[in-house]
Amino acid sequence: MARIVIVGGGVSGLSLAYRLQQQLPTAEITVLEKNNRLGGCIGTVQHAGFRIEIGPNGFLDNKQSTLNLCRDLGLGAGLVRASEAAARNRFLMLRGKMHQLPSSPLAFLTSGVVSWRAKLALLTERFRSPRPDLKDESIDAFARRRTSAEIADTLVDAFVTGIHAGDPGLLSVRAAFPRFAELERQYGSLSKGMAHAARQRRAEAAARGETPTRQQMWSFPEGLGRLIDTLRQQLKTPPLAGVTVRQLERAPERGWIVRGEGQERWDADVVVLACPAYQQASLVADLDAELADWIGGIAYNCIAVVALGFRRAEIAHPLEGFGYLTPGRERRDVLGVQWCSSIYPGRAPEGMVLLRALCGGWHRPEMLGWDEQRLLTAVRQELRHALGIVADPVMHFLWRWERAIPQYHLGHLERLARIEERSGRYPGLFVAGNAFHGVSLNDCTEQAEMLSARIKILLAH
Numbered sequence: 001m002a003r004i005v006i007v008g009g010g011v012s013g014l015s016l017a018y019r020l021q022q023q024l025p026t027a028e029i030t031v032l033e034k035n036n037r038l039g040g041c042i043g044t045v046q047h048a049g050f051r052i053e054i055g056p057n058g059f060l061d062n063k064q065s066t067l068n069l070c071r072d073l074g075l076g077a078g079l080v081r082a083s084e085a086a087a088r089n090r091f092l093m094l095r096g097k098m099h100q101l102p103s104s105p106l107a108f109l110t111s112g113v114v115s116w117r118a119k120l121a122l123l124t125e126r127f128r129s130p131r132p133d134l135k136d137e138s139i140d141a142f143a144r145r146r147t148s149a150e151i152a153d154t155l156v157d158a159f160v161t162g163i164h165a166g167d168p169g170l171l172s173v174r175a176a177f178p179r180f181a182e183l184e185r186q187y188g189s190l191s192k193g194m195a196h197a198a199r200q201r202r203a204e205a206a207a208r209g210e211t212p213t214r215q216q217m218w219s220f221p222e223g224l225g226r227l228i229d230t231l232r233q234q235l236k237t238p239p240l241a242g243v244t245v246r247q248l249e250r251a252p253e254r255g256w257i258v259r260g261e262g263q264e265r266w267d268a269d270v271v272v273l274a275c276p277a278y279q280q281a282s283l284v285a286d287l288d289a290e291l292a293d294w295i296g297g298i299a300y301n302c303i304a305v306v307a308l309g310f311r312r313a314e315i316a317h318p319l320e321g322f323g324y325l326t327p328g329r330e331r332r333d334v335l336g337v338q339w340c341s342s343i344y345p346g347r348a349p350e351g352m353v354l355l356r357a358l359c360g361g362w363h364r365p366e367m368l369g370w371d372e373q374r375l376l377t378a379v380r381q382e383l384r385h386a387l388g389i390v391a392d393p394v395m396h397f398l399w400r401w402e403r404a405i406p407q408y409h410l411g412h413l414e415r416l417a418r419i420e421e422r423s424g425r426y427p428g429l430f431v432a433g434n435a436f437h438g439v440s441l442n443d444c445t446e447q448a449e450m451l452s453a454r455i456k457i458l459l460a461h
C-alpha cells in the first residue's frame with residue numbers, strides 16, 4: 001500500500017488528497033496542517049451575525065477545475081453565483097473619483113473612465129506588431145507596449161491589484177498572466193485573440209443548445225468554508241490539524257521521513273509540499289540548499305482584510321455591484337472594497353450590509369503594522385470618500401495576512417524550471433501550492449488534478 005504525505009491543508013493540499021483518493025483508492029493519504037483550522041487562505045468566519053471571508057471571496061468559471069471539484073464532492077446544487085448586479089457593475093477609483101467600468105465596447109467608447117487617446121490605443125491594439133522574441137516582460141511593460149501608458153496606469157494596474165495586489169512593473173506577464181502572452185503569440189494581438197475566443201465560446205454554447213454567458217464568480221451561501229468542510233468530511237483519513245512539519249529526510253532505503261514536533265514522524269513513499277514557498281524552502285534546506293534558495297526566493301505581499309457591517313438604512317449609496325478597485329500606484333489606503341452582501345446571499349443579517357476592504361498589498365506593507373484603530377479609521381475615511389458612508393459601523397472584523405499572495409516576479413518561469421529540475425532529482429518529492437503555477441483557486445484545484453495523475457504514474461512503476 002502506497003503511503004503519501006501532503007504537508008499543508010489549504011485548498012491545494014486538500015484537493016490533491018481528494019483527487020489522489022479517487023485515483024489510488026488503496027493508498028494511505030495523510031494531510032498534515034500546521035494550524036488548528038484547515039483551509040489556509042480560505043476561511044469563512046461568523047461574526048456578530050455576519051458571514052465574512054478572510055481570504056478568497058469566490059472562484060471564476062473561466063476554468064472548470066473548481067466547479068468540477070464541487071460537483072464531484074456533491075456540492076453542485078449548493079453553489080451560488082454572484083448576483084446579476086455584481087456581475088454587471090464594477091467600479092474603479094481613479095484620480096480620487098469613482099468610475100463605473102464599461103461592460104461593452106460601446107459603453108467603453110462613451111465612458112469617461114480614460115481619455116480618448118487611451119481609447120484609441122485600445123482600439124488600435126490589433127494593429128500593433130507582436131513582440132518577435134519570448135523574453136520575459138513585466139505586465140506593465142506589456143500593457144504600455146500593446147496599448148498606452150494611461151491604460152497601463154489605470155485599467156491594467158487596477159486589474160493587477162484585484163488579482164495579485166502586486167506591482168505591475170515587477171510581475172512577469174508570462175508567469176502571472178500567461179493568457180495575455182499566449183494570445184499575443186498565437187494571434188498577434190490581444191483583441192484579435194479575445195474576439196476569436198469569444199466566437200469559439202458562442203459556437204460551443206450554440207452546439208450545446210445554450211446561450212453563451214459571460215465569466216461568472218461562484219461561492220456557497222455558507223461561504224467558501226463549505227468547500228473546505230466537505231473536503232475534510234470526504235477524505236477517508238481525516239487531515240491532521242495542529243501538526244507543524246519541521247523536517248524532511250530521505251529514508252535509508254527509499255522513501256521519506258516527515259518529522260513533526262518532538263517524536264512525531266510519518267514514513268512515506270511520496271511527499272508533497274503544499275505549504276507556502278517560504279515554509280517549503282525551510283523544509284528542503286538540509287536536503288538541497290540550492291532548491292531551497294530557488295523556492296525561498298518567491299516573494300509574498302501582505303494584506304489586511306477589514307470587514308465592516310452597517311445598517312442598510314444609514315447608507316444612501318445603492319451598493320448595486322461587486323465593489324471597486326484602486327490602481328496600486330495611486331497609493332490609497334485601500335486596494336479595493338467588495339460589497340459582499342450585494343454579491344452573494346446570506347452575508348449580512350436582514351437590514352444590514354457587509355463591506356470588505358483590502359489594505360496593504362505590495363506597495364503599502366507598512367499598513368500591516370498599523371493597529372486596529374488606525375486601520376479602521378483609514379478604511380472609514382476611504383468609505384466616506386468613495387461611497388459617502390458616514391454612519392458608524394455596527395460591526396467590524398480584522399484579519400491580517402503577513403504573507404498573503406505569492407508574487408510571480410520577472411524570472412519566475414526560469415525559477416520554476418530550476419525548481420522542477422532540482423526537485424526532480426528526488427524521486428517521490430513534489431512541490432505544489434499557489435507559489436508556482438497560478439494563485440487562483442482554479443489554478444490550485446487544476447494543479448491537484450494534474451499532480452494526482454503524475455503521482456499515480458510514478459507509483460505504478
Ligand SMILES: Cc1cc2nc3c(=O)[nH]c(=O)nc-3n(C[C@H](O)[C@H](O)[C@H](O)COP(=O)(O)OP(=O)(O)OC[C@H]3O[C@@H](n4cnc5c(N)ncnc54)[C@H](O)[C@@H]3O)c2cc1C
Binds near residue numbers: 305
Ligand atoms: C486575501 C486573499 C484574497 C484572495 N481572493 C481570491 C479570490 O477571490 N479568488 C481566488 O481564486 N483566489 C483568491 N486568493 C488566492 C487563493 O485564496 C490562494 O492562492 C489559495 O487559497 C492558496 O491555497 P494553497 O493551499 O496553495 O495555500 P495556503 O492556503 O496558503 O495553504 C497552505 C497551508 O500550509 C500550512 N502550513 C504552512 N507551513 C506548514 C508546516 N510546516 N506544516 C504543516 N502545514 C503547514 C498553512 O497553515 C496553510 O494552511 C486570495 C488570497 C488571499 C490571501
